[in-house]
Amino acid sequence: MDACSLYDAVIVARSRSPQxxxxxxxxxxxxxxxxxxxxxxxxxxxxxxxxGIRDLRHETRGCAICIASTDLMxxxxxxxxKADALELARRFTDMLNxxxxxxxxxxxxxxxxxxxxxxxxxxxxxxxxxxxxxxxALGEALKHD
Amino acid sequence: MSISETDxxxxxxxxxxxxxxxxxxxxxxxxxxIFLDSAxxxxxxDVVIDGMAEMMRSQYANIHxxxxxxxxxxxxxxxxxxxxxxxxxxxxxxxEIIFTHNSTEAINLVAYSYGSLIRPGQAVLISExxxxxxxxxxxxxxxxxxxxxxxxxxxxxxxxxxxxxxxLLSDGKVALVAITHMSNVLGTVTPAxxxxxxxxxxxxxxxxxxxxxVVHRRVNVRELDADFYTFTGHKLYGPTGIGxxxxxxxxxxxMPPFMGGGDMISSVTFEKSTWAPVPAKFEAGTPxxxxxxxxxxxxxxxxxxxFDMIEAHEAALTKHALRVLPxxxxxxxxxxxxxxxxxxSFTMDxxxxxxxxxxxxxxxxxxxxxxxxxxxxxxxxGLTATARASFAVYTTEHEIDVLAATLRRIRQFFV
Numbered sequence: 001m002d003a004c005s006l007y008d009a010v011i012v013a014r015s016r017s018p019q020x021x022x023x024x025x026x027x028x029x030x031x032x033x034x035x036x037x038x039x040x041x042x043x044x045x046x047x048x049x050x051x052g053i054r055d056l057r058h059e060t061r062g063c064a065i066c067i068a069s070t071d072l073m074x075x076x077x078x079x080x081x082k083a084d085a086l087e088l089a090r091r092f093t094d095m096l097n098x099x100x101x102x103x104x105x106x107x108x109x110x111x112x113x114x115x116x117x118x119x120x121x122x123x124x125x126x127x128x129x130x131x132x133x134x135x136x137a138l139g140e141a142l143k144h145d
Numbered sequence: 146m147s148i149s150e151t152d153x154x155x156x157x158x159x160x161x162x163x164x165x166x167x168x169x170x171x172x173x174x175x176x177x178x179i180f181l182d183s184a185x186x187x188x189x190x191d192v193v194i195d196g197m198a199e200m201m202r203s204q205y206a207n208i209h210x211x212x213x214x215x216x217x218x219x220x221x222x223x224x225x226x227x228x229x230x231x232x233x234x235x236x237x238x239x240x241e242i243i244f245t246h247n248s249t250e251a252i253n254l255v256a257y258s259y260g261s262l263i264r265p266g267q268a269v270l271i272s273e274x275x276x277x278x279x280x281x282x283x284x285x286x287x288x289x290x291x292x293x294x295x296x297x298x299x300x301x302x303x304x305x306x307x308x309x310x311x312x313l314l315s316d317g318k319v320a321l322v323a324i325t326h327m328s329n330v331l332g333t334v335t336p337a338x339x340x341x342x343x344x345x346x347x348x349x350x351x352x353x354x355x356x357x358x359v360v361h362r363r364v365n366v367r368e369l370d371a372d373f374y375t376f377t378g379h380k381l382y383g384p385t386g387i388g389x390x391x392x393x394x395x396x397x398x399x400m401p402p403f404m405g406g407g408d409m410i411s412s413v414t415f416e417k418s419t420w421a422p423v424p425a426k427f428e429a430g431t432p433x434x435x436x437x438x439x440x441x442x443x444x445x446x447x448x449x450x451x452f453d454m455i456e457a458h459e460a461a462l463t464k465h466a467l468r469v470l471p472x473x474x475x476x477x478x479x480x481x482x483x484x485x486x487x488x489x490s491f492t493m494d495x496x497x498x499x500x501x502x503x504x505x506x507x508x509x510x511x512x513x514x515x516x517x518x519x520x521x522x523x524x525x526x527g528l529t530a531t532a533r534a535s536f537a538v539y540t541t542e543h544e545i546d547v548l549a550a551t552l553r554r555i556r557q558f559f560v
Contacts, residue, residue, distance in 0.1 A: 006503065012559065016495075038499055038515050039529025061529065063497035064559070127503060 008117040015064035020074035024055040033137030052081040070134035089135040153457040165190040176509025184535030196442040226441030235365035243390040243427045248356040249278040251375035251390035256282035258400040267320040268293035274328045277518040303331035303480030314347035322351040326358035331480035332488035363452040383443030387436035397423040404429040459487040487536035498532040
């Protein structure tokens with residue numbers, strides 16, 4: 001079977017066993033993102049302190065891409081400042097939405113390695129939203145001040 | 146085409162028939178295309194593609210208003226398509242056929258126009274398994290006109306609950322029933338003649354959404370005694386942009402126009418306009434001329450294959466699918482209606498329908514995944530999404546076998 005590059009081993013592994021599922025112990029903010037087209041739903045639970053995001057957990061009901069994207073987002077933004085996390089959200093979304101080929105972007109995007117697993121989505125545009133949904137929800141969660 | 150007079154398609158017949166659909170010889174991601182998404186939109190045979198192109202090449206102009214040869218030929222072809230549709234549906238007269246852009250527009254036409262005759266306190270009755278196209282227009286009418294919107298439940302198997310349907314009709318307040326003739330998710334073929342009879346006994350008119358049903362079975366609106374019947378061309382091996390509303394003549398005549406514009410008027414002054422007789426009253430502006438002709442050609446093509454043949458072939462495919470798909474580990478078929486057309490929705494343990502669809506696509510297999518424009522039905526079934534394989538006259542048992550084998554490998558990949 002042709003499983004296609006979209007289902008990178010890290011995506012399949014994280015979708016089967018998310019490492020950041022649940023709710024943050026000292027939750028300070030939460031947000032939800034839904035995709036009305038497929039019913040996917042991402043619930044984020046966030047512990048934000050003055051110096052940045054201390055903890056981020058999620059409860060995700062969705063496809064493999066959506067669950068893995070949420071889990072890898074949690075891993076990537078923990079420990080970052082709010083501004084940093086929002087900048088990363090912007091770059092990730094721009095990377096997927098840009099018309100440049102995946103090959104051109106590999107070096108330019110400067111994204112953490114794990115997030116580059118989603119680059120093949122650029123040729124599966126109908127699935128883009130599966131990966132960007134948690135990042136949109138994160139933007140909502142961090143909007144509070 | 147000519148097909149032997151048997152009750153199902155032989156291998157040679159099917160191969161000949163498939164040869165008339167140029168898209169079926171395409172490859173996708175290097176694999177032969179297996180198109181199992183015909184319930185969303187069917188592929189087109191050469192005669193439709195060529196017939197529409199030929200019209201634009203040789204006999205095309207605007208209709209009804211030109212005093213020249215080309216306009217007359219174009220008008221003849223458009224009106225011949227109307228006659229063809231009337232004959233196809235068994236309508237009492239060709240004036241009972243209104244061309245719209247799709248089934249959604251046909252339902253909106255009735256909701257707007259017939260809906261304006263429904264008074265506050267009266268109700269419209271739909272079912273739990275409606276496509277959004279036969280739900281949202283009625284919600285909009287409810288909110289606009291202060292009427293009641295009632296919903297007839299279905300059983301866990303996906304059949305309409307006829308006792309509940311009867312109870313919802315019993316107070317005599319339902320002015321109109323609007324119900325599917327075949328579910329696009331469950332494949333349930335509803336007992337249309339009985340639903341019509343029960344609606345009429347309760348003093349209600351009835352609209353049947355035939356978008357799926359008309360593709361698979363012969364429909365006769367007079368035998369059904371339906372008041373309104375809608376379908377769309379692109380699911381019927383015809384082009385997009387053309388749909389049909391059948392309406393009983395006396396109802397259409399009593400209804401106000403849906404849209405205003407050219408062609409739907411009798412006379413216009415700045416003070417007042419008067420309406421053209423049906424069907425023109427409901428066809429404002431330049432219609433989808435070439436598409437209507439394409440629909441007529443598609444109907445001719447279906448009749449040449451024969452509805453007995455189509456029905457027998459698709460019943461065999463559905464039976465085959467219901468035999469081989471449940472053998473795929475973790476796969477559950479959604480619904481178990483008493484009478485099912487060629488639509489099979491399914492879920493697979495631990496594999497989201499969108500992942501199923503993407504991985505099938507990588508292997509050349511096109512299916513639909515999602516809520517299929519029937520969110521309330523999904524909630525009723527306790528699901529957020531399903532994958533759906535739908536069959537057409539060109540589908541083969543071998544394609545269903547390849548689907549099942551690929552689903553097995555997809556599950557192994559994820560679980």
